[in-house]
Amino acid sequence: MFNGSKLDEDAEGNFILAAAKKIPGQWDVVIAEAMAAEMGVSLARQFYVNNPILESDSQVLITRLSEARGNQTELGTVCRSITRKLLEMGNGSWIYTPREGNMAAHIMAHSSVNWNDQCVWLDSPPTFLVDQLELDNVASASA
Numbered sequence: 095m096f097n098g099s100k101l102d103e104d105a106e107g108n109f110i111l112a113a114a115k116k117i118p119g120q121w122d123v124v125i126a127e128a129m130a131a132e133m134g135v136s137l138a139r140q141f142y143v144n145n146p147i148l149e150s151d152s153q154v155l156i157t158r159l160s161e162a163r164g165n166q167t168e169l170g171t172v173c174r175s176i177t178r179k180l181l182e183m184g185n186g187s188w189i190y191t192p193r194e195g196n197m198a199a200h201i202m203a204h205s206s207v208n209w210n211d212q213c214v215w216l217d218s219p220p221t222f223l224v225d226q227l228e229l230d231n232v233a234s235a236s237a
Contacts, residue, residue, distance in 0.1 A: 109219045115212040127152045128172040135179045145184040149191040156190040198226040
């Protein structure tokens with residue numbers, strides 16, 4: 095079992111949505127990251143986000159998203175699903191973002207360990223993320 099969490103922001107760093115959900119099973123770290131990313135992309139699609147950018151601190155996942163077409167592994171299957179959904183939503187793309195550039199997502203993932211149900215926040219972030227989102231925006235603006 096792992097706790098998947100996803101935080102989505104627009105190009106200016108404004109909060110769009112955050113979600114966390116327990117997913118049963120034993121998963122490799124990269125597959126777990128991919129499953130969390132797929133959950134976030136699915137939610138973004140459900141709420142009609144256009145031209146989404148998937149950010150991940152997993153360099154392996156970002157590389158695999160670019161190579162997903164011919165990859166017949168379980169990870170390849172999840173990555174193909176992610177890329178298909180992103181492209182259906184416009185110019186969807188993916189980018190590697192070091193953890194230091196997106197600590198709010200890291201905090202979200204660690205906080206979700208304590209939750210049993212799926213949690214979704216729309217338009218307004220959970221209170222425990224507000225300060226870190228502000229710090230992340232300041233850091234990315236100065237980079």
